[in-house]
Amino acid sequence: MADLETFRREARAWLEANCPAEMREPVRDESDYCWGGRNPLFKSDAQKAWMERMAARGWTVPDWPREYGGGGLSPAETKVLRQEMAAAGARNPLMSFGISMLGPALLKYGTEAQKKRFLPEIARGEIRWCQGYSEPNAGSDLASVATKCEDRGDHWLVNGQKVWTSYADKADWIFCLVRTDPEAPKHKGISFILFDMRTPGVSTKPILLISGNSPFCETFFDDVKVPKDQVVGEVNKGWDVAKYLLGHEREMISGMGLGGTGESLGAALAERLKDDPILRADVARFDVDAMAFRAMSERFIDELKAGRAHPAQPSIMKYAGTELNKARHELIMAAGGSGALEWESERSKGGKAPREWLRTKANSIEGGTSEIQLGIVAKHILELPGT
């Protein structure tokens, strides 16, 4: 424990010295994040410096092994680092599907060569990934992927279409579920494959959403040639990798239920609640739910690090976290009244409130709908009978 206190002091001092003041301001919207990539777009020098300093220490992925670009920290040290970052108001230096989704799957299922090739690049923010899971008509029935992947001797040949591929138009590489055995039962013929988005035959098209923004794309594969060593895990056993990765995706999405800084919603809206006792009561109940949920997130992370978590726990987190995030934005809209309806004005920062409100409606759909999560809890935790 004394060591942990020493680590805490050192981490605090280092963050104090190295985290630029601008990186301690709360983020305003998704475009404020640093996503890294082959051609990274930094919003400021401070953002670039912060990402690079953290990456140099391995602290973009503090609990990954050092040999793969991580910080080599123990679970307890990682928790302390996160606490100190929160206390300093330090932003997450790098948003990355590589870190939150692909990395853990590569650590578990990747070959040594794959780990050495991809993990350090992910840790340094040099490669931006997108996820090719969903397909048209598949929706939540994820295992019904139809994108064809044929063994052509010296390479794989991929043909098909993905949808809801977040930031596909900005990504360098894709991790993707493809069907390698059309004859096998649907979960048994899937493989997990990685390829460069610059490969000939890959094209993307943004999908405009009700929020007026477009993080999602349609992605098309037309005779895409993929080198043989880019399948992760065994051929036809990609569903195991996909499930493992989904757990991490759900954990990441559920984190949004915490609403960033963790400040009480009521405290943020206090001025507007004064003359509205019923709204105040609704917000107070929301704050109870949000703080209780925060405790469950903490418990889940602690259990995960100690190897004690139930594999279906991310489903509870995803379900509860996304329902909470939707409720948060409903309340923000209600408190904002007609002011929060302005879609394009200086005052409304370009309609931040209504656009975010609309965006959250996708939270309980993407990454597996709330209904899918409840089904997983019913089946794998409560062990209710199947139909």
Added chain:
Amino acid sequence: MPLYLTDDQAMLRDTAREFMAAEGSIAKQYRKYRDMNCKDGFGHALWKQFGEMGFTGILIDEADGGLGLGHVEAGIVLEEIGRNLTPSPFLVTAVAVVEALRGTRHGERWYPGILAGETVAALAVDEGSKHRPEAIAMTAERSGNGFRLSGRKQFVVQGASADVFVVAADTTDGLTLFSVEKGTKGLEIEGVRLADASIGARLEFDRVEVDADAVIGEVGRGRDVLRRVLNAGRAGAASELVGVGSQAMAMTVDYLKQRKQFGRLIGEFQALQHRAAHLYSELEIARAATLKAQQLLSEDAEEADMMVSVAKAKSGQASALAVQEGVQMHGGIGMTDEYDIGLYMKRDRVLNELFGDASYHADKVARLNGY
């Protein structure tokens, strides 16, 4: 501290779970004492066993003969009490009153009896039908060397069988807590059976004379002690609610796996599966919030007040959902006295009111957050 039980705490949980399921079961305790219309509403023999198991000394310092453990451990026992609806003075006597008497001469006087599972102590705070400890009307006037207490209290849990009461009263210079023994002249006690068959007494203080040494802590400075006492009681009640809700859910999920209708197990119906899964998720959130509150309380952390209110509000809501869904999914038999599920609904209602309901605590969370 990680937010899960340590190995020692898990051992205590296993011990408490086994003990309560064997000795504190609904058939052996709840139904037995209810059906004999017991004036105390609980069995003194079991209370003595609590003493033998060491449960009564969980929050009493080792120097005073207790185990010197914390609120997490008290909560572990209370969750098992909740699962079995075990009628017992544990929450009020061994958690709330023990906290009130900590470090005082009254502790020396009453701890040995509490440790032995012989003494029952009660907390007299509420005056109206809702928990409003901020507005205590009962007065304590100076009189000679002591005080004269006048006023009324209600919802004094186990008040009908208590040997001693911790009483909150207004001494014009602030709030003061007093220790008042049963049998003191002018103190009238009316035991009232509540919806869950427990006894919640009404107390009438008609110019009750007590000595100066009846004061717990300092005159006019009772607010801080009361805050500590209520935090302990609220966190404990939250654990008991989690226990009530968890067992109601377990019974319901079992039922979904056995009951057939329309030629299928009703647990196959997606509508019921999703409601059960939602319920599970709510209880997990409540359980985590409660453990967090108890860890913070044991660390004497600043955020404890807020988290205790979050825990009491959230566990109250989650447990209420569990018992209501439990009765609904059991259908008609859920309404019968013969099946236990309805008993959980009654206990949940009482525990929800105890030490402030979900609305009271949501309001408190709002105030603590400055709105």
